[in-house]
Every structure is written in C-alpha cells, then in structure tokens.
Amino acid sequence: MAISANAKTTIKMLALAVSMLGFALFIMPPLYDAFCEVTGLNGKTGDRYEAVPAAVDTERTVKVQFVASNNENMPWKFTPGVVEMKVHPGEAVDTVFLAYNPTERDMVGQAIPSLVPFKAASYFHKTECFCFNQQTLAAGESAELGLRFIVDPDLPPGVNTITLSYTLFDVTERIAKQTDNKKTDASPIERDSEREG
Amino acid sequence: MAHGPKPGFTRWLYTTNHKDIGSMYLWFSFAMFLLGGCMALVIRAELFQPGLQIVQPEFFNQMTTMHGLIMVFGAVMPAFVGLANWMVPMMIGAPDMALPRMNNWSFWILPFAFAMLASTLFMEGGAPNFGWTFYAPLSTEYAPPSVTFFIFSIHIMGASSIMGAINIVATILNMRAPGMTLMKMPLFVWTWLITAYLLIAVMPVLAGVVTMMLMDIHFGTSFFSAAGGGDPVLFQHVFWFFGHPEVYIMILPAFGIVSAIIPTFARKPLFGYSSMVYATASIAFLSFIVWAHHMFTVGMPIAGELFFMYATMLIAVPTGVKVFNWVTTMFRGSMTFETPMLFSIAFVILFTLGGFSGLMLAIAPADFQYHDTYFVVAHFHYVLVPGAIFSITAGVYYWLPKWTGNMYNETMGKVHFWMAFVGLNVTFFPMHFVGLAGMPRRIPDYALQFADFNQIASVGAFLFGAAQIVFLFNVIRTVRGGRKATDEVWENPQGLEWTVPSPAPYHTFSTPPVVR
Numbered sequence: 001m002a003i004s005a006n007a008k009t010t011i012k013m014l015a016l017a018v019s020m021l022g023f024a025l026f027i028m029p030p031l032y033d034a035f036c037e038v039t040g041l042n043g044k045t046g047d048r049y050e051a052v053p054a055a056v057d058t059e060r061t062v063k064v065q066f067v068a069s070n071n072e073n074m075p076w077k078f079t080p081g082v083v084e085m086k087v088h089p090g091e092a093v094d095t096v097f098l099a100y101n102p103t104e105r106d107m108v109g110q111a112i113p114s115l116v117p118f119k120a121a122s123y124f125h126k127t128e129c130f131c132f133n134q135q136t137l138a139a140g141e142s143a144e145l146g147l148r149f150i151v152d153p154d155l156p157p158g159v160n161t162i163t164l165s166y167t168l169f170d171v172t173e174r175i176a177k178q179t180d181n182k183k184t185d186a187s188p189i190e191r192d193s194e195r196e197g
Numbered sequence: 198m199a200h201g202p203k204p205g206f207t208r209w210l211y212t213t214n215h216k217d218i219g220s221m222y223l224w225f226s227f228a229m230f231l232l233g234g235c236m237a238l239v240i241r242a243e244l245f246q247p248g249l250q251i252v253q254p255e256f257f258n259q260m261t262t263m264h265g266l267i268m269v270f271g272a273v274m275p276a277f278v279g280l281a282n283w284m285v286p287m288m289i290g291a292p293d294m295a296l297p298r299m300n301n302w303s304f305w306i307l308p309f310a311f312a313m314l315a316s317t318l319f320m321e322g323g324a325p326n327f328g329w330t331f332y333a334p335l336s337t338e339y340a341p342p343s344v345t346f347f348i349f350s351i352h353i354m355g356a357s358s359i360m361g362a363i364n365i366v367a368t369i370l371n372m373r374a375p376g377m378t379l380m381k382m383p384l385f386v387w388t389w390l391i392t393a394y395l396l397i398a399v400m401p402v403l404a405g406v407v408t409m410m411l412m413d414i415h416f417g418t419s420f421f422s423a424a425g426g427g428d429p430v431l432f433q434h435v436f437w438f439f440g441h442p443e444v445y446i447m448i449l450p451a452f453g454i455v456s457a458i459i460p461t462f463a464r465k466p467l468f469g470y471s472s473m474v475y476a477t478a479s480i481a482f483l484s485f486i487v488w489a490h491h492m493f494t495v496g497m498p499i500a501g502e503l504f505f506m507y508a509t510m511l512i513a514v515p516t517g518v519k520v521f522n523w524v525t526t527m528f529r530g531s532m533t534f535e536t537p538m539l540f541s542i543a544f545v546i547l548f549t550l551g552g553f554s555g556l557m558l559a560i561a562p563a564d565f566q567y568h569d570t571y572f573v574v575a576h577f578h579y580v581l582v583p584g585a586i587f588s589i590t591a592g593v594y595y596w597l598p599k600w601t602g603n604m605y606n607e608t609m610g611k612v613h614f615w616m617a618f619v620g621l622n623v624t625f626f627p628m629h630f631v632g633l634a635g636m637p638r639r640i641p642d643y644a645l646q647f648a649d650f651n652q653i654a655s656v657g658a659f660l661f662g663a664a665q666i667v668f669l670f671n672v673i674r675t676v677r678g679g680r681k682a683t684d685e686v687w688e689n690p691q692g693l694e695w696t697v698p699s700p701a702p703y704h705t706f707s708t709p710p711v712v713r
Binding site: 028 | 295296362366367370371398399400402404405406408409419420424425427428434435438497
C-alpha cells in the first residue's frame with residue numbers, strides 16, 4: 001500500500017520533532033559540558049590531574065586566592081586555611097580548607113569549585129582535592145580538607161592572580177534520595193557520579 | 198451535497214471542520230487574552246503607587262509569571278493557529294486541513310492544559326512565581342509545589358503546538374490547488390509555513406527543558422543543580438534556544454497578515470513579494486543563532502558576546518527589508534483607513550519602534566545597563582502588542598465579514614483602534630524611561646522617583662483593557678447580524694478567500710479552484 005503524501009509529511013515532521021527532543025535532552029547538556037571544559041567557561045576546573053614532572057618556573061610568581069562560601073541553608077562553618085599564597089608555576093602546592101559541622105545531625109557536603117579568570121581554568125590542575133568526593137561530617141565533627149594543586153607553567157602571561165572559590169552544598173537529602181532511587185532506576189543519576197572536580 | 202454543521206454542542210466537540218476549529222481557537226485565545234489581561238491589570242494596579250497596596254509580593258510574582266505564560270502560550274499562539282485554520286485552506290484552495298482529526302485533538306487538549314495551569318493559582322504554595330522564563334534554580338529548587346502542574350501543562354501545550362504545526366505543513370505542502378506554486382502562495386501562507394517549521398524544531402526543546410526540570414525536581418538528577426555537578430546556566434542556554442525562535446513564532450504570521458491587508462487598502466500589489474519570502478526565511482534561520490543575546494550578563498567570553506551581538510544586529514537587515522516593502526506598498530497608493538488598515542499601519546510604525554529598542558539591547562556592552570530593567574519590558578511589549586496583538590486584531594477585522602457574512606461596525610472599530618493605540622503608547626512608552634533610569638522588572642514596589650511614569654503607565658493599561666471590551670462587543674454584534682457583506686468585502690482584494698461567498702460556506706473548495 002502506497003502511503004499518502006500527507007502521511008509522508010507527517011512522518012517526516014514527527015521525526016524532526018522527536019529528534020529535536022532528543023537533541024535537547026541528550027545532546028545539549030553534554031555538549032555544554034564539553035564546551036565549558038574546553039573553554040574553561042563557568043570556571044569549572046578539570047578532573048583529577050596526573051602530575052607529570054615539569055620544570056618549576058621560579059622566575060614567575062602567581063598569587064592564588066582562596067574563597068569559601070556556603071550555599072543557602074548550609075550550616076557548616078567553611079573557611080580556607082590560608083586566604084592567599086604565592087606560588088611558582090610548575091610546583092605542587094598543598095593547602096587545606098577547614099570545615100565544621102555545628103549541627104546535631106550527620107551531614108554530607110559537596111564543594112563545587114569555580115575559578116576566575118576563566119581563561120586560567122584549564123591551567124589550574126588539582127592532583128588531590130576534597131571536591132572530588134562528598135564530605136561526610138558527623139554532628140559536631142570538624143575536618144581539614146586537603147587540596148594539592150599545580151599551576152601550569154603555560155599559564156597565559158597576563159594572569160597574575162587566580163581566585164579559586166568553593167561553594168559548599170548540603171547534599172544530605174540528595175544522597176538519601178539517590179540511595180532510594182537507585183533501587184528502582186539507576187540511569188538518571190549518572191550525571192552525579194560523573195561530577196568534575 | 199451541502200452538509201451543514203451538526204446541531205448542538207457535539208458539533209464543537211467532534212468537529213473536524215477547519216472553520217469550526219479555527220473559530221474555537223480564536224475564541225479560546227480571546228478568553229485567555231482577557232484572563233492574561235486581567236493579570237496585567239492587577240500588576241499595573243499594584244504599581245500605580247510605590248509601596249504595597251493591593252497584593253502581596255508573592256502573589257505579584259505569580260501574576261507576572263502567569264501573565265507572561267498565558268499571553269504567550271494561551272493568547273498569541275492559539276490566535277495565530279486559529280487564523281491559520283480558517284485562512285490557510287481557503288487561501289490555497291484546499292477543502293480542509295490535511296489532518297482534520299488531529300486538528301480537533303490539537304485544539305481540545307489546550308483548554309485542559311490551561312485549566313491545569315490556571316488551577317495552580319488555588320493550590321497550596323500558589324501558582325508558579327518564577328517568571329515566564331522559569332530560570333532554574335528558581336523554578337526547580339526554590340519553586341512552589343505547583344511547578345509540576347506547570348511542567349505538565351507546558352508539555353500539553355507543546356504537544357498541541359507541534360500537532361498544529363505538522364498539520365499546517367502537511368496542508369501547505371500537499372493540498373494546494375493545481376497551479377498554486379509555492380511562489381504564488383499568499384504571504385500569510387508562506388510565513389505560516391516557516392513558522393510551522395520553527396514550531397516543530399523548537400517546541401520539543403521546550404518540552405526537553407521542562408522534562409529536565411521535572412527530573413531535577415523529582416528524580417534526583419542535577420542538570421541544573423550546581424551541587425550535583427550541573428549548571429544553572431545550561432538552563433538558560435536550552436531555554437533561549439527555544440525562546441528566541443519562539444519570539445519569531447509570535448511575529449512571522451503577523452508579517453503575513455499585514456502583508457495581506459496593506460495591499461488591499463493601498464490598492465497596490467505588495468511590493469517585493471519574493472524578497473518578503475526570503476526575508477522571512479532569513480529571519481527564521483538567524484533566530485537559531487542569536488539565543489545568547491538574552492544572557493549577555495551570565496559571563497560569556499568576549500568572542501561570544503561579539504558573535505551574538507553581530508548576529509542579532511544582522512536580523513535588522515531582513516526585518517528592514519520587510520518594513521521597506523510595506524512602506525513602499527503604501528507609497529503613492531490610493532489609501533483608505535478602515536480599521537484593519539489602521540491596525541496594520543500602527544503595526545508597521547510601532548513594531549519598527551520596538552525593533553529599534555531591540556537593536557539598543559543587542560549592543561552587548563550597553564545591555565549590561567538595560568538587562569532586567571523596565572527597558573526590556575518596554576521593548577518586548579512594543580514588539581508583541583503592536584506586533585502580534587495588533588496584527589491579529591487587524592486580521593480579525595479584515596476577515597470577520599468573510600467569516601460571518603456581516604460587516605462589523607466601522608465606527609466602533611475605529612474607537613477600538615484609537616483607544617488601543619493611545620492606551621498602548623501611554624502604557625509602554627514611559628517604561629522606556631523608568632527602565633533607563635534603573636527600575637528593575639518583576640518588582641511589586643519601586644523607588645519613589647519612578648512613581649509618575651508608573652502612574653501614567655497604569656492609566657494607559659486600563660484604557661488598553663477597556664478597548665478590548667469594545668472589540669469583544671463589536672465582534673459579538675457582527676456575529677449576530679449587521680449589514681450584509683459582499684463576497685469581495687473590500688475593493689478588489691487579492692486571494693482565493695474572496696472568491697467564495699460571504700459568509701464562507703461550511704465546506705469550501707470541495708472541487709479545487711483554477712489558479713491563473
């Protein structure tokens with residue numbers, strides 16, 4: 001049976017609509033993530049960095065500033081151990097952030113980094129960071145959260161100050177919800193585990 | 198032969214007739230226009246004076262949100278679909294729409310979508326209050342519980358629009374009378390064909406973005422939640438990838454309507470028909486690559502700002518071609534100023550004005566000053582009210598005699614026009630000034646220095662609202678009776694719709710007409 005011209009048009013248009021829905025749901029978000037990773041837009045810093053031996057550029061000094069803030073409703077006390085340090089590009093530097101859970105319940109926190117200037121984001125490497133994992137603090141517990149980073153020697157010459165900011169989110173309920181959901185449906189949560197440092 | 202409509206209510210419930218469905222779309226749209234208009238009047242009444250007088254900020258936010266959603270999805274879009282239902286088959290010499298039963302379905306799901314949306318006003322926590330652009334995380338983490346109803350109503354509206362658009366594409370591509378080549382189609386048909394493609398391309402993106410919201414709210418994903426590794430800015434990109442083509446969805450059919458009306462009352466053929474077609478297509482193409490001009494302030498690299506700034510300004514070129522063509526059509530024409538022509542001329546002038554403030558907003562460095570101020574509100578109301586609303590009104594006056602067989606009351610039409618014209622300008626022109634002076638949009642209270650202009654705007658809004666009552670009265674009177682219209686209605690109008698009797702019989706072009 002030959003299908004009518006109307007049916008053909010309808011099928012084509014429906015296919016276009018369905019593919020645009022797929023584009024919005026499955027292509028746009030990963031594309032955006034990839035785009036941000038390449039350009040350093042939105043200040044997200046990269047994943048765990050495998051340190052490669054590199055010459056330390058002692059000629060050059062870069063100021064690195066640390067900012068810690070809490071997302072709304074996050075009761076923890078969260079501060080950088082040192083507010084500012086001067087580093088040479090290429091050297092591995094350790095620092096800590098301090099977190100304290102003053103509440104009377106166990107909580108899980110997640111720190112999300114943001115770095116300015118954006119063009120420095122891909123030159124700031126973290127070999128170890130507390131932001132790669134969620135932090136669990138029991139009621140009244142405090143912790144030193146470690147961070148080890150290397151400023152890439154290829155950092156563009158104009159950049160003399162880098163500001164790394166962490167925002168701490170309360171993810172206690174989100175984690176609880178996920179463990180519930182995982183029993184029934186694991187797929188929608190994948191983005192959580194793909195989190196970038 | 199002569200099958201008439203079924204008697205009784207089931208005529209409307211089961212109808213597959215494009216004229217019946219067109220009328221239902223138009224009445225539905227008018228009802229939504231009045232509802233959204235009442236919400237606008239609540240907003241303007243509250244803003245008549247600084248301080249809080251009438252409503253609480255929470256309710257004010259619900260009013261701005263619902264006003265925007267209802268006007269965009271409930272008033273403007275269904276009105277254009279209604280006009281397309283009525284006019285497209287009659288303009289191309291087709292007996293009906295290509296998919297009549299789907300046509301019935303795409304209309305009848307709309308009242309349910311809007312009933313669901315409107316019912317959120319009575320829910321605990323109130324209606325959506327995050328603005329019609331529903332930016333995450335306001336619409337996800339901080340949203341009232343009713344947001345889920347909002348999401349589903351958007352899904353239904355999207356399904357309705359997509360079905361309507363598929364129907365229009367199928368009708369235009371497959372049902373044209375013999376001899377009606379694409380480049381002989383009236384411009385209203387052309388603009389609707391392109392609009393339908395835009396709808397099919399971007400309504401699924403809107404469905405996608407609300408689906409992501411739904412997943413974030415209920416299923417533990419974090420597309421837009423920074424805490425889970427997502428990014429709220431992603432929301433803005435996806436939304437405006439839908440949103441910018443959407444604003445052209447609300448204006449392209451308007452271009453088609455005035456391109457039909459101006460030649461009739463200037464008594465000259467439309468100047469530059471093919472350039473109009475190509476300009477429409479270029480605007481549609483450009484609409485996909487300019488979305489980020491709505492979000493210059495999110496922190497884009499300079500290259501991005503420049504790209505989106507220049508791409509946006511490029512749209513002024515095809516739009517300028519159109520305005521030039523309309524003006525040239527009128528130039529040295531033998532013009533008369535019946536109501537449809539008055540609305541069309543006001544469209545050309547005021548839409549151009551709104552276009553200019555759009556150009557100002559397109560300048561990325563200047564936009565940082567204008568962003569989220571009343572200047573933006575003034576801009577988009579100047580393109581949407583004279584653009585979409587005036588052209589729909591013009592279209593209704595222009596084709597109403599053909600639909601009903603009766604002439605509308607010309608005096609009342611002119612009264613409607615002047616009230617609407619004055620009301621519109623009094624309402625929205627002062628908003629440019631308060632915006633440039635720094636009054637932010639979406640606030641129930643404002644600094645004292647903005648009081649005078651806001652009072653003027655509120656007075657204008659009530660005048661504009663009253664004008665619509667005159668319109669409603671005039672339309673009802675015309676439907677019920679009046680001086681009989683001739684088959685041609687106007688003096689030598691162009692197009693197949695004027696070759697059928699007035700009122701248009703229930704079935705037209707059962708045998709295809711001969712085109713030239």
